[in-house]
Amino acid sequence: EADIYQTPRYLVIGTGKKITLECSQTMGHDKMYWYQQDPGMELHLIHYSYGVNSTEKGDLSSESTVSRIRTEHFPLTLESARPSHTSQYLCATHGTANTEAFFGQGTRLTVV
């Protein structure tokens, strides 16, 4: 069973609020990822990290930011949430390019 956890699972928040989505893994993997997924659509990479103090933007432009102070944690922050941020956010990790990628359960964010 994958040891990667996301909190909260569901979040409904008002426009303009600041939120942080948590992602933690206990596998000691260096590479971590954040994906955004709308219903019926493919996953889009929004952020990734090679390791501690490493963060990069992904393919899909996002107003969110990430940090990687510890190997285990890769939180995603929205400074001012908007309805357009409504989506599912998935955190993932894998050890090397040829190994399985493990996904968290996801956070379903709704901004009203």
Place this chain on the structure above:
Amino acid sequence: KNQVEQSPQSLIILEGKNCTLQCNYTVSPFSNLRWYKQDTGRGPVSLTIMTFSENTKSNGRYTATLDADTKQSSLHITASQLSDSASYICVVSDRGSTLGRLYFGRGTQLTVWP
């Protein structure tokens, strides 16, 4: 452009029947191809992962095939169960970067009826 296309977009079958899902990709240079199962509102869970040299791989009632020459893969589900209802996502990894970038298809939404 690296792309992953899946068909059909959705599929309804009766419990106990078999089905085959298709995946075509243009990702290059190719590293590996994965099939994931994603239940509604949850994260994807890995079913199989195949490298260039592998033609087929099974995981219980799931059997994946890969033709690296034609850049096609299929996922065959045998004796379907109600719990197989989910989205099945084809994911291709490239080896052109240290990231091991993953390219996702939109998935095939499978519904199994009793």
